[in-house]
Amino acid sequence: MTSAKAISILGSTGSIGTQTLDIVRSHPDRFRVVGMAAGRNIKLLAEQIAEFKPEIVATHDESLLPELKALVKRLPDQPQMIAGKEAIAEIARYGDAESVVTGIVGCAGLLPTIAAIEAGKDIALANKETLIAGGPVVLPLIKKHGVKLLPADSEHSAIFQCLQGVPEGGLRRIILTASGGAFRDLPVEKLATVTVKDALKHPNWSMGQKITIDSATLMNKGLEVIEAHYLFGKDYDDIDIVVHPQSIIHSLIEVQDTSVLAQLGWPDMRLPLLYALSYPERIYTNWEKFDLVKAGDLTFREPDHAKYPCMNLAYAAGRAGGSMPAVLNAANEQAVALFLEEKIQFLDIPRVIEKVCDRHQADNNTSPALADILQADQWARQAVLELQPQLVV
Numbered sequence: 001m002t003s004a005k006a007i008s009i010l011g012s013t014g015s016i017g018t019q020t021l022d023i024v025r026s027h028p029d030r031f032r033v034v035g036m037a038a039g040r041n042i043k044l045l046a047e048q049i050a051e052f053k054p055e056i057v058a059t060h061d062e063s064l065l066p067e068l069k070a071l072v073k074r075l076p077d078q079p080q081m082i083a084g085k086e087a088i089a090e091i092a093r094y095g096d097a098e099s100v101v102t103g104i105v106g107c108a109g110l111l112p113t114i115a116a117i118e119a120g121k122d123i124a125l126a127n128k129e130t131l132i133a134g135g136p137v138v139l140p141l142i143k144k145h146g147v148k149l150l151p152a153d154s155e156h157s158a159i160f161q162c163l164q165g166v167p168e169g170g171l172r173r174i175i176l177t178a179s180g181g182a183f184r185d186l187p188v189e190k191l192a193t194v195t196v197k198d199a200l201k202h203p204n205w206s207m208g209q210k211i212t213i214d215s216a217t218l219m220n221k222g223l224e225v226i227e228a229h230y231l232f233g234k235d236y237d238d239i240d241i242v243v244h245p246q247s248i249i250h251s252l253i254e255v256q257d258t259s260v261l262a263q264l265g266w267p268d269m270r271l272p273l274l275y276a277l278s279y280p281e282r283i284y285t286n287w288e289k290f291d292l293v294k295a296g297d298l299t300f301r302e303p304d305h306a307k308y309p310c311m312n313l314a315y316a317a318g319r320a321g322g323s324m325p326a327v328l329n330a331a332n333e334q335a336v337a338l339f340l341e342e343k344i345q346f347l348d349i350p351r352v353i354e355k356v357c358d359r360h361q362a363d364n365n366t367s368p369a370l371a372d373i374l375q376a377d378q379w380a381r382q383a384v385l386e387l388q389p390q391l392v393v
Protein backbone atom coordinates (compact mmCIF):
# COMPACT_ATOMS: atom_id res chain seq x y z
CA MET A 1 0.00 0.00 0.00
CA THR A 2 1.49 3.33 -1.04
CA SER A 3 1.55 6.10 1.55
CA ALA A 4 -0.63 9.17 1.12
CA LYS A 5 0.91 11.80 -1.14
CA ALA A 6 1.82 14.98 0.73
CA ILE A 7 0.48 18.16 -0.87
CA SER A 8 0.34 21.87 -0.09
CA ILE A 9 -2.43 24.17 -1.29
CA LEU A 10 -1.98 27.83 -2.17
CA GLY A 11 -5.41 29.44 -1.97
CA SER A 12 -7.08 26.81 0.22
CA THR A 13 -10.27 28.84 0.85
CA GLY A 14 -10.89 29.69 -2.81
CA SER A 15 -12.73 27.71 -5.47
CA ILE A 16 -9.68 25.63 -6.47
CA GLY A 17 -8.60 25.08 -2.89
CA THR A 18 -11.96 23.92 -1.58
CA GLN A 19 -12.39 21.51 -4.49
CA THR A 20 -8.88 20.13 -3.93
CA LEU A 21 -9.76 19.57 -0.28
CA ASP A 22 -12.91 17.76 -1.40
CA ILE A 23 -10.63 15.36 -3.28
CA VAL A 24 -8.48 14.88 -0.16
CA ARG A 25 -11.64 14.33 1.91
CA SER A 26 -12.78 11.62 -0.53
CA HIS A 27 -9.33 9.97 -0.77
CA PRO A 28 -7.60 10.27 2.62
CA ASP A 29 -5.57 7.17 1.84
CA ARG A 30 -4.11 8.83 -1.28
CA PHE A 31 -3.52 12.45 -0.20
CA ARG A 32 -2.63 14.40 2.94
CA VAL A 33 -2.32 18.16 3.35
CA VAL A 34 0.87 19.46 4.96
CA GLY A 35 0.60 23.17 4.08
CA MET A 36 -2.18 25.69 3.42
CA ALA A 37 -2.10 29.33 2.39
CA ALA A 38 -5.21 31.52 2.23
CA GLY A 39 -6.36 35.07 1.89
CA ARG A 40 -8.94 36.73 4.12
CA ASN A 41 -11.49 33.98 4.80
CA ILE A 42 -10.11 33.17 8.23
CA LYS A 43 -13.23 31.41 9.53
CA LEU A 44 -13.16 28.88 6.68
CA LEU A 45 -9.39 28.49 7.03
CA ALA A 46 -9.84 27.64 10.72
CA GLU A 47 -12.41 24.98 9.79
CA GLN A 48 -10.00 23.54 7.22
CA ILE A 49 -7.21 23.41 9.80
CA ALA A 50 -9.46 21.50 12.20
CA GLU A 51 -10.43 18.97 9.53
CA PHE A 52 -7.20 18.44 7.60
CA LYS A 53 -4.58 19.07 10.32
CA PRO A 54 -1.84 20.70 8.19
CA GLU A 55 1.62 21.20 9.67
CA ILE A 56 1.91 24.83 8.57
CA VAL A 57 -0.60 27.52 7.60
CA ALA A 58 -0.22 31.04 6.20
CA THR A 59 -2.46 34.02 5.64
CA HIS A 60 -1.46 36.82 3.29
CA ASP A 61 -2.78 39.50 5.68
CA GLU A 62 -0.66 39.78 8.85
CA SER A 63 -3.43 41.64 10.68
CA LEU A 64 -5.61 38.51 10.52
CA LEU A 65 -3.11 36.20 12.21
CA PRO A 66 -4.30 36.89 15.81
CA GLU A 67 -7.89 36.10 14.80
CA LEU A 68 -6.79 32.84 13.17
CA LYS A 69 -4.82 31.81 16.24
CA ALA A 70 -7.82 32.56 18.45
CA LEU A 71 -10.11 30.42 16.28
CA VAL A 72 -7.86 27.35 16.46
CA LYS A 73 -6.41 27.70 19.98
CA ARG A 74 -8.45 24.80 21.36
CA LEU A 75 -7.35 22.34 18.69
CA PRO A 76 -5.14 19.54 20.02
CA ASP A 77 -2.91 19.69 16.92
CA GLN A 78 -1.65 23.24 16.48
CA PRO A 79 -0.04 24.00 13.11
CA GLN A 80 2.74 26.49 12.69
CA MET A 81 1.04 29.75 11.69
CA ILE A 82 2.73 32.50 9.70
CA ALA A 83 1.60 35.59 7.80
CA GLY A 84 2.65 38.06 5.14
CA LYS A 85 3.68 38.02 1.51
CA GLU A 86 6.77 35.86 2.04
CA ALA A 87 4.71 33.43 4.14
CA ILE A 88 2.89 32.19 1.03
CA ALA A 89 6.23 31.31 -0.58
CA GLU A 90 7.21 29.56 2.65
CA ILE A 91 4.17 27.29 2.33
CA ALA A 92 5.07 26.65 -1.32
CA ARG A 93 8.55 25.37 -0.44
CA TYR A 94 7.65 23.69 2.85
CA GLY A 95 8.68 20.26 4.02
CA ASP A 96 7.95 16.96 2.35
CA ALA A 97 5.11 18.12 0.09
CA GLU A 98 5.56 16.40 -3.25
CA SER A 99 3.04 18.55 -5.10
CA VAL A 100 1.83 22.13 -4.67
CA VAL A 101 -1.62 23.18 -5.92
CA THR A 102 -1.39 26.79 -7.08
CA GLY A 103 -4.91 28.11 -6.62
CA ILE A 104 -4.06 31.76 -5.93
CA VAL A 105 -5.77 34.08 -8.40
CA GLY A 106 -3.67 36.36 -10.57
CA CYS A 107 -0.01 37.25 -10.80
CA ALA A 108 0.23 36.96 -7.00
CA GLY A 109 0.73 33.24 -7.65
CA LEU A 110 3.95 33.70 -9.64
CA LEU A 111 6.55 34.10 -6.88
CA PRO A 112 5.17 31.31 -4.66
CA THR A 113 5.11 28.98 -7.68
CA ILE A 114 8.74 29.79 -8.41
CA ALA A 115 9.57 29.10 -4.74
CA ALA A 116 7.91 25.68 -5.01
CA ILE A 117 9.77 24.84 -8.23
CA GLU A 118 13.11 25.83 -6.72
CA ALA A 119 12.32 23.59 -3.73
CA GLY A 120 11.82 20.64 -6.10
CA LYS A 121 8.03 20.41 -5.81
CA ASP A 122 5.78 19.28 -8.66
CA ILE A 123 3.21 21.92 -9.61
CA ALA A 124 -0.53 21.31 -10.07
CA LEU A 125 -1.03 24.51 -12.02
CA ALA A 126 -4.42 26.15 -11.49
CA ASN A 127 -2.95 29.65 -11.68
CA LYS A 128 -2.67 30.39 -15.40
CA GLU A 129 -0.98 33.76 -14.80
CA THR A 130 2.17 31.94 -13.67
CA LEU A 131 2.93 30.94 -17.26
CA ILE A 132 1.27 33.88 -19.00
CA ALA A 133 3.33 36.49 -17.16
CA GLY A 134 6.30 34.34 -16.16
CA GLY A 135 6.63 31.76 -18.94
CA PRO A 136 10.08 32.93 -20.11
CA VAL A 137 11.38 32.48 -16.54
CA VAL A 138 9.28 29.56 -15.26
CA LEU A 139 9.92 27.08 -18.10
CA PRO A 140 13.73 27.14 -17.73
CA LEU A 141 13.31 26.66 -13.96
CA ILE A 142 11.05 23.63 -14.52
CA LYS A 143 13.77 22.10 -16.69
CA LYS A 144 16.60 23.04 -14.31
CA HIS A 145 14.95 21.52 -11.23
CA GLY A 146 13.45 18.50 -13.01
CA VAL A 147 9.94 18.95 -11.65
CA LYS A 148 6.58 18.31 -13.31
CA LEU A 149 4.28 21.15 -14.31
CA LEU A 150 0.84 19.55 -14.59
CA PRO A 151 -2.17 21.62 -15.73
CA ALA A 152 -5.06 21.59 -13.26
CA ASP A 153 -7.57 23.69 -15.20
CA SER A 154 -10.13 21.89 -17.35
CA GLU A 155 -8.94 23.05 -20.80
CA HIS A 156 -5.22 22.39 -20.47
CA SER A 157 -5.82 19.20 -18.53
CA ALA A 158 -7.99 18.04 -21.44
CA ILE A 159 -5.18 18.75 -23.90
CA PHE A 160 -2.65 17.03 -21.63
CA GLN A 161 -4.90 13.98 -21.29
CA CYS A 162 -5.42 13.78 -25.05
CA LEU A 163 -1.67 13.93 -25.61
CA GLN A 164 -1.00 10.76 -23.61
CA GLY A 165 0.31 8.26 -26.15
CA VAL A 166 0.78 10.84 -28.92
CA PRO A 167 4.39 10.58 -30.15
CA GLU A 168 6.72 13.56 -30.05
CA GLY A 169 5.97 15.81 -33.01
CA GLY A 170 2.51 14.28 -33.40
CA LEU A 171 0.57 17.33 -32.23
CA ARG A 172 -0.62 19.50 -35.11
CA ARG A 173 -3.20 21.85 -33.58
CA ILE A 174 -4.82 22.73 -30.24
CA ILE A 175 -8.53 23.56 -30.07
CA LEU A 176 -9.60 25.30 -26.85
CA THR A 177 -13.31 25.21 -26.06
CA ALA A 178 -15.00 28.25 -24.50
CA SER A 179 -18.38 28.38 -22.79
CA GLY A 180 -18.89 31.92 -24.07
CA GLY A 181 -19.47 33.24 -20.56
CA ALA A 182 -22.39 35.21 -19.18
CA PHE A 183 -23.04 37.15 -22.40
CA ARG A 184 -22.69 34.48 -25.06
CA ASP A 185 -26.33 34.92 -26.14
CA LEU A 186 -26.52 38.68 -25.60
CA PRO A 187 -26.37 40.94 -28.68
CA VAL A 188 -23.11 42.89 -28.79
CA GLU A 189 -24.92 46.25 -28.80
CA LYS A 190 -26.32 45.53 -25.32
CA LEU A 191 -22.90 45.07 -23.69
CA ALA A 192 -22.58 48.81 -23.04
CA THR A 193 -25.16 48.63 -20.24
CA VAL A 194 -24.37 45.31 -18.52
CA THR A 195 -23.70 45.32 -14.78
CA VAL A 196 -21.27 43.49 -12.52
CA LYS A 197 -24.15 41.30 -11.34
CA ASP A 198 -24.94 40.38 -14.96
CA ALA A 199 -21.32 39.49 -15.72
CA LEU A 200 -21.03 37.22 -12.68
CA LYS A 201 -23.84 34.91 -13.84
CA HIS A 202 -21.80 32.17 -15.47
CA PRO A 203 -24.10 29.64 -17.20
CA ASN A 204 -22.00 26.50 -16.60
CA TRP A 205 -19.25 26.85 -14.01
CA SER A 206 -19.00 28.00 -10.39
CA MET A 207 -15.79 30.03 -10.14
CA GLY A 208 -14.29 33.03 -8.39
CA GLN A 209 -15.30 36.57 -9.38
CA LYS A 210 -12.18 37.47 -11.36
CA ILE A 211 -12.20 34.40 -13.61
CA THR A 212 -15.98 34.70 -14.11
CA ILE A 213 -15.49 38.23 -15.46
CA ASP A 214 -12.63 36.95 -17.62
CA SER A 215 -15.04 34.35 -18.98
CA ALA A 216 -17.58 37.08 -19.82
CA THR A 217 -14.94 39.06 -21.77
CA LEU A 218 -13.38 35.82 -23.12
CA MET A 219 -10.02 37.09 -21.84
CA ASN A 220 -9.81 33.81 -19.95
CA LYS A 221 -9.63 32.00 -23.28
CA GLY A 222 -7.09 34.46 -24.65
CA LEU A 223 -4.94 33.90 -21.57
CA GLU A 224 -5.34 30.15 -22.03
CA VAL A 225 -4.04 30.47 -25.58
CA ILE A 226 -0.82 32.00 -24.20
CA GLU A 227 -0.65 29.34 -21.50
CA ALA A 228 -1.14 26.58 -24.09
CA HIS A 229 1.70 28.05 -26.14
CA TYR A 230 4.06 27.74 -23.17
CA LEU A 231 2.76 24.37 -21.93
CA PHE A 232 2.66 22.54 -25.24
CA GLY A 233 5.06 24.49 -27.45
CA LYS A 234 2.68 25.27 -30.31
CA ASP A 235 2.74 28.47 -32.37
CA TYR A 236 -0.20 30.85 -31.98
CA ASP A 237 -1.35 30.04 -35.52
CA ASP A 238 -1.88 26.46 -34.34
CA ILE A 239 -4.05 27.28 -31.31
CA ASP A 240 -7.74 27.90 -32.03
CA ILE A 241 -10.77 28.83 -29.93
CA VAL A 242 -14.29 27.49 -30.49
CA VAL A 243 -17.38 28.39 -28.48
CA HIS A 244 -19.01 25.25 -27.06
CA PRO A 245 -21.95 26.34 -24.87
CA GLN A 246 -22.49 22.99 -23.12
CA SER A 247 -18.93 22.79 -21.64
CA ILE A 248 -18.90 19.01 -22.11
CA ILE A 249 -15.87 18.81 -24.42
CA HIS A 250 -13.15 20.51 -22.40
CA SER A 251 -10.71 20.87 -25.30
CA LEU A 252 -9.37 18.93 -28.27
CA ILE A 253 -6.17 18.24 -30.17
CA GLU A 254 -5.60 17.57 -33.85
CA VAL A 255 -2.69 15.25 -34.67
CA GLN A 256 -0.64 15.25 -37.84
CA ASP A 257 -2.96 12.94 -39.79
CA THR A 258 -5.97 15.26 -39.01
CA SER A 259 -7.45 12.85 -36.46
CA VAL A 260 -9.02 14.85 -33.60
CA LEU A 261 -8.99 13.67 -29.98
CA ALA A 262 -11.26 15.19 -27.32
CA GLN A 263 -11.69 14.88 -23.56
CA LEU A 264 -15.31 14.91 -22.35
CA GLY A 265 -16.99 15.06 -18.96
CA TRP A 266 -19.42 16.95 -16.78
CA PRO A 267 -18.27 20.49 -15.87
CA ASP A 268 -16.45 19.60 -12.63
CA MET A 269 -13.10 21.16 -11.68
CA ARG A 270 -12.30 18.24 -9.40
CA LEU A 271 -11.52 15.99 -12.37
CA PRO A 272 -8.55 17.99 -13.74
CA LEU A 273 -7.36 18.65 -10.19
CA LEU A 274 -7.43 14.94 -9.37
CA TYR A 275 -5.54 14.06 -12.56
CA ALA A 276 -2.87 16.69 -11.86
CA LEU A 277 -2.37 15.31 -8.35
CA SER A 278 -2.46 11.60 -9.27
CA TYR A 279 -0.75 11.58 -12.71
CA PRO A 280 0.08 9.16 -14.28
CA GLU A 281 -2.45 7.13 -12.27
CA ARG A 282 -6.20 7.10 -12.71
CA ILE A 283 -8.00 7.00 -9.35
CA TYR A 284 -11.50 5.54 -9.06
CA THR A 285 -14.17 8.03 -7.92
CA ASN A 286 -17.85 7.71 -7.09
CA TRP A 287 -18.71 10.89 -9.02
CA GLU A 288 -21.62 10.91 -11.43
CA LYS A 289 -20.73 8.88 -14.52
CA PHE A 290 -20.75 10.70 -17.81
CA ASP A 291 -23.80 9.94 -19.96
CA LEU A 292 -23.77 10.92 -23.63
CA VAL A 293 -27.54 10.67 -23.91
CA LYS A 294 -28.05 12.89 -20.87
CA ALA A 295 -25.49 15.35 -22.24
CA GLY A 296 -27.59 15.62 -25.39
CA ASP A 297 -26.67 17.82 -28.33
CA LEU A 298 -23.18 19.30 -28.40
CA THR A 299 -22.90 22.49 -30.44
CA PHE A 300 -20.03 24.69 -31.61
CA ARG A 301 -19.65 28.13 -33.12
CA GLU A 302 -16.94 30.58 -33.99
CA PRO A 303 -16.34 33.22 -31.30
CA ASP A 304 -17.65 36.69 -32.13
CA HIS A 305 -14.59 38.92 -32.40
CA ALA A 306 -16.71 42.08 -32.16
CA LYS A 307 -18.21 40.87 -28.87
CA TYR A 308 -14.92 39.56 -27.48
CA PRO A 309 -12.08 42.00 -28.38
CA CYS A 310 -9.99 40.67 -25.47
CA MET A 311 -9.34 37.52 -27.47
CA ASN A 312 -7.43 39.35 -30.21
CA LEU A 313 -5.57 41.42 -27.61
CA ALA A 314 -4.32 38.19 -26.04
CA TYR A 315 -3.20 36.71 -29.36
CA ALA A 316 -1.35 39.95 -30.18
CA ALA A 317 0.37 40.02 -26.78
CA GLY A 318 1.32 36.37 -27.09
CA ARG A 319 2.84 36.91 -30.53
CA ALA A 320 4.74 39.97 -29.25
CA GLY A 321 6.16 37.79 -26.48
CA GLY A 322 8.72 39.01 -23.97
CA SER A 323 7.20 41.15 -21.24
CA MET A 324 4.04 41.95 -23.24
CA PRO A 325 1.96 39.01 -21.90
CA ALA A 326 2.82 40.14 -18.35
CA VAL A 327 1.57 43.64 -19.21
CA LEU A 328 -1.62 42.24 -20.79
CA ASN A 329 -2.27 40.07 -17.74
CA ALA A 330 -1.63 42.82 -15.19
CA ALA A 331 -3.69 45.37 -17.12
CA ASN A 332 -6.54 42.87 -17.28
CA GLU A 333 -6.34 42.11 -13.54
CA GLN A 334 -6.43 45.81 -12.68
CA ALA A 335 -9.23 46.59 -15.14
CA VAL A 336 -11.36 43.69 -13.88
CA ALA A 337 -10.81 44.86 -10.28
CA LEU A 338 -12.04 48.35 -11.25
CA PHE A 339 -15.07 46.87 -12.99
CA LEU A 340 -15.92 44.73 -9.95
CA GLU A 341 -15.73 47.91 -7.86
CA GLU A 342 -18.09 49.56 -10.41
CA LYS A 343 -15.51 52.22 -11.23
CA ILE A 344 -15.45 51.45 -14.96
CA GLN A 345 -17.91 49.92 -17.43
CA PHE A 346 -17.70 46.39 -18.86
CA LEU A 347 -16.58 47.59 -22.30
CA ASP A 348 -13.86 49.72 -20.71
CA ILE A 349 -11.99 46.52 -19.81
CA PRO A 350 -10.72 45.77 -23.36
CA ARG A 351 -10.31 49.49 -24.13
CA VAL A 352 -7.97 50.15 -21.23
CA ILE A 353 -6.01 46.91 -21.79
CA GLU A 354 -5.40 47.85 -25.43
CA LYS A 355 -4.19 51.35 -24.49
CA VAL A 356 -1.75 49.95 -21.92
CA CYS A 357 -0.39 47.30 -24.30
CA ASP A 358 0.06 49.94 -27.02
CA ARG A 359 2.06 52.09 -24.59
CA HIS A 360 4.31 49.16 -23.74
CA GLN A 361 5.22 48.25 -27.32
CA ALA A 362 8.33 50.44 -27.43
CA ASP A 363 9.55 49.04 -24.10
CA ASN A 364 8.73 45.36 -24.66
CA ASN A 365 11.61 43.31 -23.26
CA THR A 366 11.99 40.29 -25.54
CA SER A 367 14.18 38.33 -23.08
CA PRO A 368 12.87 39.32 -19.65
CA ALA A 369 14.34 38.22 -16.33
CA LEU A 370 12.06 37.80 -13.32
CA ALA A 371 12.75 41.38 -12.19
CA ASP A 372 11.72 42.66 -15.64
CA ILE A 373 8.44 40.72 -15.51
CA LEU A 374 7.62 42.01 -12.02
CA GLN A 375 8.44 45.56 -13.10
CA ALA A 376 6.25 45.26 -16.21
CA ASP A 377 3.44 43.90 -14.04
CA GLN A 378 3.58 46.86 -11.64
CA TRP A 379 3.92 49.38 -14.47
CA ALA A 380 0.82 48.02 -16.23
CA ARG A 381 -1.32 48.17 -13.08
CA GLN A 382 -0.31 51.79 -12.50
CA ALA A 383 -0.95 52.63 -16.15
CA VAL A 384 -4.53 51.34 -15.84
CA LEU A 385 -5.12 53.46 -12.73
CA GLU A 386 -3.79 56.53 -14.56
CA LEU A 387 -6.20 55.89 -17.43
CA GLN A 388 -9.23 55.35 -15.20
CA PRO A 389 -10.13 59.07 -14.69
CA GLN A 390 -10.51 59.38 -18.47
CA LEU A 391 -13.30 56.78 -18.43
CA VAL A 392 -16.82 57.96 -17.65
CA VAL A 393 -18.92 55.63 -15.51
